[in-house]
Each structure stands twice: as C-alpha cells, then as structure tokens.
Amino acid sequence: MSQHQPFAQALSPLDVGPLRFRNRIFVPAHTTNFGCYHLPSPQHLAYHRARARGGVGAIIFESIRVHANSLGRPQAVCGFDPACIDPFRRITDAVKAEGASMLGQIIHLGRQVEGDFERTVAWGASPIPWSISALPPRPMDEFDMEEVIEGHLVTARNLVAAGFDGIELQMAHGHLLQQFMSPLSNKRDDDYGGSLENRLRFPARVLAALRAELGTGFCLGIRISGDEYIDGGLGIDEVERIVPMLARGTRIDFVNVSHSAYVASYSLATQMADMAFDTAPFRTLPARIRRELRADGFDTPVFAVCRFTGLDEADAMIASGQADAVGMARAHLAEPAIVRKSIGGRLDEIRRCIGCNQGCAGMLERNLPIRCLINPIAGLEDQFEEPEALPRAAAKRILVIGGGPAGLEAARVAAALGHDVTLWERSDRLGGQLRTAWLMPKRANFTAFVEFQIAALTRLGISIVFNTEADATAIAAFGADRIILATGSTTTAMSIPGSGPLLTLPDALQAPDRLGASVAVFDRTGEWGTLAALEHFADLGKAVTLFVPAASYAWRTTVYSTLANSRRLRERRVRIATLRAVRSFDGEVLEVEDLSTGDIERLAGFSALIAIDHNRADQTLYLSLRRARLPVIQAGDNNAPRTALEATYQGHMAARAPFPSA
Structure with missing residues (x-):
C-alpha cells in the first residue's frame, strides 16, 4: 500500500508469529456479558461477525475462563469444558470467513471471583482482598498452581480444536497472574514472592507450559499492564523489565500492553478511561516496552490500547514507532465498520466513541449485556441490521418533534430506512439537554455525537424546522404517517424553604x-x-x-x-x-x-x-394526540426521563417500529 494513502500505516498488514493480520487494527478482548450458561452464544457470533465484516484485522475473544473458580457471573465464558468447542467453532468460522484473524484470551481472574454464583473459593497470591467489600482469597499452594496450569492447557487445546488462530494469555488488569507479579497483591515469603524473579515465577511457568503445549507454529501472545497506577503496585519501570525477562524464557508472538489493576481505586478507572481522561500517559506504556524489547534483540509486535477513536489516531501511533498495532474496543462497539468506512473515505459516517462509559462499563458493572449510547444496536446484531443495510422501505411521511438525542436518532434512522422525514425543533439549535452537558469541558465529547447526527441529517436530506412550538392542531395538519414525539423533559425546581440563592x-x-x-x-x-x-x-x-x-x-x-x-x-x-x-x-x-x-x-x-432532582415529562401533548387517534410514538425523556443512553435507544426503535397494516 502506498504510504501516501490515508491511514497507510494502520492499514498495512502485520505478521504476528505465524499469522498475518490484514491490517493493524484489532478488537481487543472486552467483556460483553453475552455468555449463556458459561458458553459462547449466538449474540457473540453476530457481534463479532459484524466487526470482522467491518474490516478489522483481528479480533480477540473475551476472557475465556480456565477453571471453575474463575467463572464468576453466569454470562462468563469457560474454555475448560469441551461443550464450548462447537459454539466457538461457529464464531471462529464466521469471523475468519470475513477475512479477520480470530484469537482467544484465556484467563484466571484469581481474587476477583469470590464464588457468589458458583459457590467456589477465590484463589490469589496472598490473602489480600481487591476491595473493602471483598473477601480475602485463599493463598495458592503448589497443588493449586498445578491445577491452574492444567486449566490453561485444557482450555488452549479446546480453543485450538475450535479453530482459533491464536491465544492471548491474560497477565494484566490485576487478575491472577498479575496478582503474583505485583508487590501490592503478592506478600508471599516462599519461592513465589519477594524479588521480581520470584514474583514472576508462576506467571512464567504458565506461559512456558502453554508454549510447550501449542508448539512454535501457533500464535501465542500476552496481555500485560504497563502500569497499575496505584501506590505500591507495578509501575512501568518494573514492567519494562518483566516483558524482556518473559521473552528470554519463552517465545512470545505479541505483547498487548494495557494498564491498571482490578483494585477498587483509581487504578480500575484507568482501565476503561472515560472522556475526562487525558490519554497521552497511556500511549507511553507500549512505546517504552517496545523500546526495551528492541534493545534486547526482540522484534516482537507490540500492541497499544485505550480510547483510540479513529484510524487517524492509530495511524499516528504506529507511524511514530510507539506500537505495531492498535486495539479499539469501545470504538468498535460504537462503529463496527470503522475500518471499512475509513478505507472508503466515509469519515463523517463513523460514530466515534465519545468515552461516556454509560452503555459499556455501566452495563458491565450491572451484569447486563453491554450496550452503547451512540450505537443503539450494539450487542443486538443478532436482531437488527444497520438501517442503511436494509432494503429501502415504502416511503412514509414521518414527523419527528424534538431535536435532542431521541429525536436526532429517530430522524436519522427513519430517513436511512427510506422515509420522508421532517424534524421540528422548538429552539434554534439541535442537541437538547446535551447542550447543557457540554458546557462542562470534561463532558464536551457529547458535541461529537450531536455533530455526527447533524451531518447524517444533512446527508440524508432531512427537513429541519427550527423555532417551532408544536401543538396538536399543527401536528394534525401536517398529516404524518407517524409522529415521533421526542420533546424531552423539564428540569424540576426543588422546593426548599428559605430566601437564599x-x-x-x-x-x-x-x-x-x-x-x-x-x-x-x-x-x-x-x-x-x-x-x-x-x-x-x-x-x-x-x-x-x-x-x-x-x-x-x-x-x-x-x-x-x-x-x-x-x-x-x-x-x-x-x-x-x-x-x-x-x-x-x-x-x-x-x-x-x-x-x-x-x-x-x-x-x-x-x-x-x-x-x-429528577426531571419531569409533560404528557399533555402526547395524550392530546392519542385522543385524536393520531399515529404517535413517544421516545426519550418525553416517555420517561432517563439518560441519553435510553433516549437514543428509544429514538432508534421508534423509527424502526412497524407500521400498522392497512
């Protein structure tokens, strides 16, 4: 590929051990909560196939558990049960058929899994809980260690049988192997604690056993935290020593550099850094590890992650020599076709992740399937195609009332489906209550979401009428086949006695x-x-x-x-x-x-x-339209005040709702 073409570095192929990624953008392992009885599900298949179809070079399947006491929530996926092979095979076949490589991350979570669902006992390097609300894990003995090593090997065999192209060993994010490496979680006084060499002993044994099992002809890499961002924990000075030490002992085909530890502190928040974070410090971690590997004679590809939102950022990272490939998890949650659209020059059609953490991290924490504020069908790919991919519908006349997040999404989707759409907005600007959010600099990324919607409305030829106060008479006179009422909610003034401001x-x-x-x-x-x-x-x-x-x-x-x-x-x-x-x-x-x-x-x-206080919705106009038997659907805060996550989803679904048969 010519170096003068856009994103030439990011879109060039990359050799990763015996594999060749078609480009240097990959979807890193990230928990989806799509599992069903600890097995991969059709939801997983549709989700990953959509991202492979979108042009990504490789996908790493999320946290595949290697042992029963690492399962945790019921949605977690196991790899040690042979029942996983067939459903995994369907996923790997689908992803590879779209041209992407498919890898699996294997993991023992250690002290993070306290056995609430499975009635197991947590294991760890030392009896130190991960949060004030957690229980201490049982410190592992040599028999436990052998059991965990065997669990990794059994899982690896099953993944090979399921058609995975490679395996990533999870040594990051404060899970079991990092718990041994970190002086914050490892206070042992035996051969597995104390010095760096001792703390590295068990993780190195797991890695070496996997390489011996898989052989040199199979892709095996590691994910590692470059910095725990917590006093007393692992820092980059120590981690840039650890990686070459591991590489000298065992052949590693790639190093995927992340950061953080799963500890109830600031460290955990860095793992899924939201829009308030400066991402520059995270970018230095893979660069330092890559430099140390090269100085030690290793040309191992080094991957970078964390809030890359477009191929422009990834291309700059690779071109500067700070990384060889870039992982984009939330960016692909927001826009599965980010690579394909970038290649096609359709940059204004890309829903760039805004780092709000409301649908991804927010749902993850509640043990619910992950979602996305700006992509309402993320995680629902087994139920919905992108509107643009569907056959154009018989055009109906759609009136959307309100230009906040629900109204903008409803208008965009309805027009993409082929309908004739008009949007009425009572003010002279679009965005609704998001305009208040972006008055705060650390929430300003919401402007990008609104700008994407406005660009889409313009591209799709939607008629926008500003400074229009809708009433039942004007709405009835418009003669719409469907009215989507997205007029939002009003701020509640709390009644507090006194005359103070x-x-x-x-x-x-x-x-x-x-x-x-x-x-x-x-x-x-x-x-x-x-x-x-x-x-x-x-x-x-x-x-x-x-x-x-x-x-x-x-x-x-x-x-x-x-x-x-x-x-x-x-x-x-x-x-x-x-x-x-x-x-x-x-x-x-x-x-x-x-x-x-x-x-x-x-x-x-x-x-x-x-x-x-919570906002309130005025139902007067809606009830008036219903009583007049007009075809009205509510969406967003007009239905019930919630957040932009719910508003956007409701707007999307209102536009997709089937019309009554004649």
Whole structure:
C-alpha cells in the first residue's frame, strides 16, 4: 500500500508469529456479558461477525475462563469444558470467513471471583482482598498452581480444536497472574514472592507450559499492564523489565500492553478511561516496552490500547514507532465498520466513541449485556441490521418533534430506512439537554455525537424546522404517517424553604457567576450530571460541598468512572456528606438533616445552593394526540426521563417500529 494513502500505516498488514493480520487494527478482548450458561452464544457470533465484516484485522475473544473458580457471573465464558468447542467453532468460522484473524484470551481472574454464583473459593497470591467489600482469597499452594496450569492447557487445546488462530494469555488488569507479579497483591515469603524473579515465577511457568503445549507454529501472545497506577503496585519501570525477562524464557508472538489493576481505586478507572481522561500517559506504556524489547534483540509486535477513536489516531501511533498495532474496543462497539468506512473515505459516517462509559462499563458493572449510547444496536446484531443495510422501505411521511438525542436518532434512522422525514425543533439549535452537558469541558465529547447526527441529517436530506412550538392542531395538519414525539423533559425546581440563592443544575451551568465562592449541592439523582458538575464548579475555583440523602454518592454512575472522579474530587477538596438532606437555606444558614440520627445541622458560609432532582415529562401533548387517534410514538425523556443512553435507544426503535397494516 502506498504510504501516501490515508491511514497507510494502520492499514498495512502485520505478521504476528505465524499469522498475518490484514491490517493493524484489532478488537481487543472486552467483556460483553453475552455468555449463556458459561458458553459462547449466538449474540457473540453476530457481534463479532459484524466487526470482522467491518474490516478489522483481528479480533480477540473475551476472557475465556480456565477453571471453575474463575467463572464468576453466569454470562462468563469457560474454555475448560469441551461443550464450548462447537459454539466457538461457529464464531471462529464466521469471523475468519470475513477475512479477520480470530484469537482467544484465556484467563484466571484469581481474587476477583469470590464464588457468589458458583459457590467456589477465590484463589490469589496472598490473602489480600481487591476491595473493602471483598473477601480475602485463599493463598495458592503448589497443588493449586498445578491445577491452574492444567486449566490453561485444557482450555488452549479446546480453543485450538475450535479453530482459533491464536491465544492471548491474560497477565494484566490485576487478575491472577498479575496478582503474583505485583508487590501490592503478592506478600508471599516462599519461592513465589519477594524479588521480581520470584514474583514472576508462576506467571512464567504458565506461559512456558502453554508454549510447550501449542508448539512454535501457533500464535501465542500476552496481555500485560504497563502500569497499575496505584501506590505500591507495578509501575512501568518494573514492567519494562518483566516483558524482556518473559521473552528470554519463552517465545512470545505479541505483547498487548494495557494498564491498571482490578483494585477498587483509581487504578480500575484507568482501565476503561472515560472522556475526562487525558490519554497521552497511556500511549507511553507500549512505546517504552517496545523500546526495551528492541534493545534486547526482540522484534516482537507490540500492541497499544485505550480510547483510540479513529484510524487517524492509530495511524499516528504506529507511524511514530510507539506500537505495531492498535486495539479499539469501545470504538468498535460504537462503529463496527470503522475500518471499512475509513478505507472508503466515509469519515463523517463513523460514530466515534465519545468515552461516556454509560452503555459499556455501566452495563458491565450491572451484569447486563453491554450496550452503547451512540450505537443503539450494539450487542443486538443478532436482531437488527444497520438501517442503511436494509432494503429501502415504502416511503412514509414521518414527523419527528424534538431535536435532542431521541429525536436526532429517530430522524436519522427513519430517513436511512427510506422515509420522508421532517424534524421540528422548538429552539434554534439541535442537541437538547446535551447542550447543557457540554458546557462542562470534561463532558464536551457529547458535541461529537450531536455533530455526527447533524451531518447524517444533512446527508440524508432531512427537513429541519427550527423555532417551532408544536401543538396538536399543527401536528394534525401536517398529516404524518407517524409522529415521533421526542420533546424531552423539564428540569424540576426543588422546593426548599428559605430566601437564599437556589438554582437548578442547568441554571448553575449556564450562569456560574451567580453561585458565588462557596456552593452547596443537594442531589437526589445520583446521576452523571451531578458528578461532572461537582468537578466543573471546583475547577472554576469554587468551594463545593455535596449533600446526598443516600449512603453513597453517584449511585447511578459506573464505578469504572466514579473511582477516577473520587480521586479528582479529593484533589479539589470537594466535600461529600452522605445521609444528609437539605431542609432550608436563607442565604446565611443552610439547615441539613442528618438522616442517621434526625439531628439538624446549621451550616454557615454558603453563597448558593444547587438543588438537583429528577426531571419531569409533560404528557399533555402526547395524550392530546392519542385522543385524536393520531399515529404517535413517544421516545426519550418525553416517555420517561432517563439518560441519553435510553433516549437514543428509544429514538432508534421508534423509527424502526412497524407500521400498522392497512
């Protein structure tokens, strides 16, 4: 391929041991929660086939468990049971038929799996729990180690039988093998603890056993954390010594460099770094490991991961010599055809991941199948084709009312299906409540989502009418075959006695000068908006105190992001008071009830109070249209106030809803 062609480095082939990837973009292993009774499912097949069809060079199947006490949740997939071979074979056949290589990641999670579902006992290097709420694992003895090694070998044999092209040994993310390598989780005083050489002994044994089992003609690589980002844990200085040490002992066909440890701290939040993170520090990790390998005489391909959102970023990483291939998990969740569309020059059609973590990490944490805010059919590929891939429908006249996330998605999908679409927006801009979110710099990536939707509306020829207040008479006169009501919700002004400055969150974001120097925030939602606003107001130089009636804060966000927010809020001296309800504010004294005792605390020094409650939806127009027997469907917050994740999904499905037969 000519070096003058776009993305020439990223799209060039790469030899990985005995394999040749057709390009240097791969989908790294990431938990989907698609498993069924610990076996791969048709949902897995459809999901990975869509990404292989989208042009990716290779796919690494998620965390295949090697032992019964590493299974965890029921959706986790096992590799030690031969029943996995046939369903895996269907997946590998489908992926390879689309031209992508298919690898499987094999793993023992160690102390992270406490046996709640399977009634097993967790194993670890030392009896140190991974979080304050976890139980200590049982420290492994030499018989346990042999059992785990055998589990890896049995799993590898099954994956070979299932047609996998290669295997990635998971030595990252704070799971069992990293638990032995890290001085934070390994406090042993035998041959497997203490010095780096001792801590590396068991992971190296697993790797060597796998190579002996697979032979030199089969692709075997490792995934490793370049930095745990936690005091007392593994850092890059030690990891860049570890990788060459492993390579000297056992042939490694690739090194997939990630970061973090599965520890309930800031470290875990780095693993799926959201839009608030600067990704530059993560990019240095594979570069340093690659440099050490080359200095030691190894030309092993080194992979990079973490929030690459387009081939432009991947191409720059590879061209600079910092990595040989780039993994894009969330980017492929958002846009399965990111490679194919990039090759075709269709860049404005790519849904670039915005790093919101709401559908991926958020669902993962709840043991639900992962989803995507900007790609509502992610994980549903076995049920839905992309609208553009379907035969054009008999054109109907569609009226979408409201230009927020639900209305934008509904209009885009309806037009892509071949319908004649008009969108009415009451203001002079599109985006709805997302326009408030991106007033906060650390949530500004939402602009990219709205810009994608606007570009699609323009490309599809959708008629947009601004500054239009819809009413039942005007809607009826329009004569639509379908009305999609996506008028959103309204901010609820909380009733709190007193004459002090009381603002809603949108008011505070739009006019922060009204807040003064010391701000009290009373939150009943536990949502992303509050979490982001706390940091935003602190960044503006204000003293911020949060009061919540619950026993924790940000209870509707994901720990994968909140652990990083907690660290940043601590650095900014944001105070958090749980089990507290604000009762009054007169501008001088804030009265707060301690819900654990019923005592009233009288606090002085606050210049303003921001009171945040759930939004409300006005059903008046919807009911009027229903009573007039007009063909109306609700979508998004107009149906029931939720987040942009639910709004976009409902907008998508409203556009796909079948029309009544004549």
